[in-house]
Amino acid sequence: MKLPTLLALPLTRYNVSEGHMACPLCQATEYRPLAAIDRRLKRLDQGVCTTCGLVRHVPLPSEAALEQYYASDYRADYHLVFRAPSESKRHKRLAVAKPRLDRIAAFLPAGGRVLDFGCGSGEFIETCNAAGFSAAGFEPGEDYAHYAREERKLEVQTGRWQDVSFEGLFSGITSFHVFEHLVDPCAALERMLTWLEPDGVIYLETPNALRGIERKGFASLHFAHTLGFTRYSMEALGAKVGLTPVAVMDDANIGMIFQRGAARPMEQIFADARAEWAGWTQGKVHAQFPKYLVNKAFGRL
Numbered sequence: 001m002k003l004p005t006l007l008a009l010p011l012t013r014y015n016v017s018e019g020h021m022a023c024p025l026c027q028a029t030e031y032r033p034l035a036a037i038d039r040r041l042k043r044l045d046q047g048v049c050t051t052c053g054l055v056r057h058v059p060l061p062s063e064a065a066l067e068q069y070y071a072s073d074y075r076a077d078y079h080l081v082f083r084a085p086s087e088s089k090r091h092k093r094l095a096v097a098k099p100r101l102d103r104i105a106a107f108l109p110a111g112g113r114v115l116d117f118g119c120g121s122g123e124f125i126e127t128c129n130a131a132g133f134s135a136a137g138f139e140p141g142e143d144y145a146h147y148a149r150e151e152r153k154l155e156v157q158t159g160r161w162q163d164v165s166f167e168g169l170f171s172g173i174t175s176f177h178v179f180e181h182l183v184d185p186c187a188a189l190e191r192m193l194t195w196l197e198p199d200g201v202i203y204l205e206t207p208n209a210l211r212g213i214e215r216k217g218f219a220s221l222h223f224a225h226t227l228g229f230t231r232y233s234m235e236a237l238g239a240k241v242g243l244t245p246v247a248v249m250d251d252a253n254i255g256m257i258f259q260r261g262a263a264r265p266m267e268q269i270f271a272d273a274r275a276e277w278a279g280w281t282q283g284k285v286h287a288q289f290p291k292y293l294v295n296k297a298f299g300r301l
């Protein structure tokens with residue numbers, strides 16, 4: 001049996017050895033177990049922080065271990081092969097980009113400069129440019145960045161947030177479905193702030209961990225999502241670096257537009273974040289997936 005096939009087997013653990021126990025948002029080590037298995041039926045311990053409500057792998061892989069995983073097993077685990085997006089896929093991605101731009105555009109000056117943090121194949125950048133903004137991006141995935149730069153002629157760097165740099169500051173910085181893949185979200189957001197004009201805005205969007213679990217239980221969890229944000233843990237992330245929300249989108253995804261400014265007291269935000277997870281034990285999360293399947297089979301979803 002080939003090694004990648006073996007790695008994809010159910011009930012085996014992911015091949016990541018090194019990790020740490022502290023929550024990357026509040027540094028507490030206590031957590032409540034939420035699931036011991038993920039949507040591919042592989043063993044994966046995930047918990048919710050009993051201080052700040054952030055969901056995380058336990059232990060959380062170190063940056064080095066995660067990078068090693070992405071460099072080796074990620075494609076095999078997720079059967080990922082880069083292909084230039086088809087026209088229909090591109091149109092779907094452009095259709096998703098449009099309402100995202102509509103939400104942030106009200107906070108941007110006409111013609112303002114926008115940075116997309118983790119821009120994939122660049123459809124949000126294209127959408128911004130078409131609306132008269134001047135957008136750039138960066139993307140750690142070499143294939144995606146190359147496609148955006150060479151095929152779409154967009155201003156896109158290949159690189160990780162730790163390594164890229166830009167001339168001048170941006171009026172708006174966006175990051176869609178990136179922060180759930182990180183292990184140090186505070187450092188990433190702090191770095192983002194160094195690229196932002198004093199009155200600029202930051203728009204973060206991730207899957208909504210609570211809505212996912214309410215719907216599908218452990219089947220909403222998977223290895224590539226090292227962190228799980230909700231309405232209040234995302235607010236807490238912003239507050240940690242001096243940001244306050246000016247717009248909130250709370251549905252299957254959690255989206256928040258932030259500006260620099262006085263946040264609510266951290267204890268208050270943490271209490272709201274803990275309350276979101278009231279009643280969610282590992283037993284309940286594990287039982288939710290069969291319930292989801294039954295509801296789906298009987299057309300109740």
Ligand SMILES: [Zn+2]
Nearest residue numbers: 023026049052
């Ligand atoms: Zn925490």
